[in-house]
Amino acid sequence: MDRQNRNRLVGLIFFLVLFPVLVMNVGAIGHYLDVMIFVGIYSLINMGLSLLMGYAGQISLGHAAFFGLGAYTSGILCTKLSLSPWLAMFAGVAITALIAYIVGVPSLKLKGHYLAMATLGFGVIVYIFFNEEVALTGGPSGFSDIPGLTIMGLNLNNDLYYYILVWSLVLLTLIFSLNVINSRIGRALRSLHDSEVAAAAMGVETSRFKVIIFVLSAAYASIAGSLYTHYVGFLSPSSFDLFLSIKLVMMVVVGGMHNIWGALLGTWLLTFLGNEWLHVFHDFDILVYGAILLAIVMFLPEGLIDLTPRMRRLWKGR
Amino acid sequence: MEKISLTGQLIQYIFTGITVGSIYAMVALGFNIIYNVTEIINFAQGEFVMLGGLIMVFFSAFLKLPLPLAFLLTVAVVTGVGALMERFTINPLKNATVLTMIIVTIAVSILLKGIAMFVWGKDPYIIPPFSGSEPIVILGAAIQTQTLWVLLMTAVVVVLLSLFFKKTRYGKAMLACADDPDAARLVGIKVNTMVLISFALSAAIGAVAGAIITPISLMEYDRGALLGLKGFGASVLGGLGSFYGAVVAGILLGIIESLCAGLISSGYKDAVALLLLLLVLYVRPSGLFGNVEAGKIKEF
Numbered sequence A: 001m002d003r004q005n006r007n008r009l010v011g012l013i014f015f016l017v018l019f020p021v022l023v024m025n026v027g028a029i030g031h032y033l034d035v036m037i038f039v040g041i042y043s044l045i046n047m048g049l050s051l052l053m054g055y056a057g058q059i060s061l062g063h064a065a066f067f068g069l070g071a072y073t074s075g076i077l078c079t080k081l082s083l084s085p086w087l088a089m090f091a092g093v094a095i096t097a098l099i100a101y102i103v104g105v106p107s108l109k110l111k112g113h114y115l116a117m118a119t120l121g122f123g124v125i126v127y128i129f130f131n132e133e134v135a136l137t138g139g140p141s142g143f144s145d146i147p148g149l150t151i152m153g154l155n156l157n158n159d160l161y162y163y164i165l166v167w168s169l170v171l172l173t174l175i176f177s178l179n180v181i182n183s184r185i186g187r188a189l190r191s192l193h194d195s196e197v198a199a200a201a202m203g204v205e206t207s208r209f210k211v212i213i214f215v216l217s218a219a220y221a222s223i224a225g226s227l228y229t230h231y232v233g234f235l236s237p238s239s240f241d242l243f244l245s246i247k248l249v250m251m252v253v254v255g256g257m258h259n260i261w262g263a264l265l266g267t268w269l270l271t272f273l274g275n276e277w278l279h280v281f282h283d284f285d286i287l288v289y290g291a292i293l294l295a296i297v298m299f300l301p302e303g304l305i306d307l308t309p310r311m312r313r314l315w316k317g318r
Numbered sequence B: 001m002e003k004i005s006l007t008g009q010l011i012q013y014i015f016t017g018i019t020v021g022s023i024y025a026m027v028a029l030g031f032n033i034i035y036n037v038t039e040i041i042n043f044a045q046g047e048f049v050m051l052g053g054l055i056m057v058f059f060s061a062f063l064k065l066p067l068p069l070a071f072l073l074t075v076a077v078v079t080g081v082g083a084l085m086e087r088f089t090i091n092p093l094k095n096a097t098v099l100t101m102i103i104v105t106i107a108v109s110i111l112l113k114g115i116a117m118f119v120w121g122k123d124p125y126i127i128p129p130f131s132g133s134e135p136i137v138i139l140g141a142a143i144q145t146q147t148l149w150v151l152l153m154t155a156v157v158v159v160l161l162s163l164f165f166k167k168t169r170y171g172k173a174m175l176a177c178a179d180d181p182d183a184a185r186l187v188g189i190k191v192n193t194m195v196l197i198s199f200a201l202s203a204a205i206g207a208v209a210g211a212i213i214t215p216i217s218l219m220e221y222d223r224g225a226l227l228g229l230k231g232f233g234a235s236v237l238g239g240l241g242s243f244y245g246a247v248v249a250g251i252l253l254g255i256i257e258s259l260c261a262g263l264i265s266s267g268y269k270d271a272v273a274l275l276l277l278l279l280v281l282y283v284r285p286s287g288l289f290g291n292v293e294a295g296k297i298k299e300f
Helices: A002-025 A032-055 A063-080 A083-105 A112-132 A159-181 A184-195 A196-202 A207-233 A242-255 A260-275 A277-299 A304-317 B006-038 B045-062 B066-093 B098-120 B146-167 B169-179 B179-184 B191-217 B222-237 B243-263 B269-284 B292-296
Strands: B137-138 B141-142
Touching: A002 A032, A002 A159, A032 A159, A032 A184, A032 A207, A032 A242, A032 A260, A032 B191, A063 A083, A063 A112, A063 A207, A063 A242, A083 A112, A083 A196, A083 A207, A083 B269, A112 A242, A112 B098, A112 B222, A112 B269, A159 A184, A159 A207, A159 A260, A184 A196, A184 A207, A196 A207, A242 A260, A242 A304, A242 B098, A242 B179, A260 A277, A260 A304, A277 B066, A277 B098, A277 B179, B006 B045, B006 B141, B006 B169, B006 B191, B045 B066, B045 B098, B045 B191, B045 B222, B066 B098, B066 B191, B098 B222, B137 B222, B141 B146, B141 B191, B146 B169, B146 B191, B146 B243, B169 B179, B169 B191, B179 B191, B222 B243, B222 B269
Parallel strands: none
Antiparallel strands: B137 B141
């Protein structure tokens, strides 16, 4: 791990430790801890999406489906079969990874627009499935009373404990992902992003690496889904619709899609915007989202993470 | 009440299918026109249909303008939206990657959806059929008069587009761009202008589709995405870029969907169209009517 990554990691851990201390003592923003848990959950998905988009150069407009598959598998196994939540989480990852593999192998042979539409279509199909299989999923009204998580008898049904759990997993995933980026797979992926033809010509097994990353990102999303289920305790299809898939891509792009730290930044910013600060605009938040995304793509294509380096470049250029 | 015979029922489903399918066909035509000139898939294509429907509601039901005037104004406004989209988002981003282009058109689609929600709210709107609300009975099936309007307007759009591409200077210039933008530029065709026209034209077709379907299926702010997705399904099924392929595949898709909804399960009718899209993409990405070679030659 290079120095920049190590410094950022230390900075992030520092922030994560201070955050609850600062927030919980101020009444008005005490619930920010709850928002931060959602930031963590979405960060898990978006780190995978960042690997896929920023490093492998492939888009997915269907990641809400993998998130939902993890969530529903956990929810159904825990309530209907009374399985242990941790076992259910594991089962969710297995099922989601399998489906991602089945969908990924033919989908990732497609390029650009076709891939985007294929993943979009897949996402909508899974969403319809959640809505229609009433016996299994509870249909549009969903189902509730999903038990919380416990570790060795300790009930995590408490914002602070859950915050620690979620963000520990985020940190582990982050370190793992940074290692993936700096591994042989990571180098192969970057060569894919620049030119798939050149990479293939150099002997990189392009399709295999693309599928590996796609399945890995689906597994991240599935874990996030399980964490979501046990935290919220309630599931309905509307939490996993097409707009969520688009919002996830948006978080990655707004933060900076060529950089996993950008994905974290974008997730943090847009989740706080969506859950907290956009309430001012309640009914036209979509409008604001669209405007933000458009502005970023047009004027800051490398995302917010590029803001300060870009300023510095401009400054030095003068 | 007299029980409707099975043939009557089937004819009913098929007519419904052709009606919806015509809309998919028009969305697919919109995709193809932009794709042929720019190789961009415009993810905001469905939003043009949604805007067409809602603006038609505004002109005809709210301002109570006469029907033909309301229709023309609707098409004009949405065409303007398409042109603005090209000028302000596509044109400045020359040489962007495919990924960026996808995200830009998605951003525009979210923006248009947001504007529509802001202006019209979340409720669906309806307008009365263009002529008479008494259905016509054909072979035991009740056909809405608006269905005939949809078929008529689809035919008009197809004929006008064919004439445009075959007979007019601009149409021929656009075909030239589709074949080879560099060569087109060399012979003095303004490729920039052609890209602008392709967006305006696609938006216009979308507006027509939206305006004529609203009396049958209502219209609300968030219909664009699914319409766009199915329209894309039709254009892939027909072979991306193929003019007649889009029309045939759109109507075919509509009929399959309507038969599934009627005979199997209405909940899964949207999934059927999308499964078909995935199957075609996986098995035969060049479409039912194209072969791999023909897929490369961009002809309308």
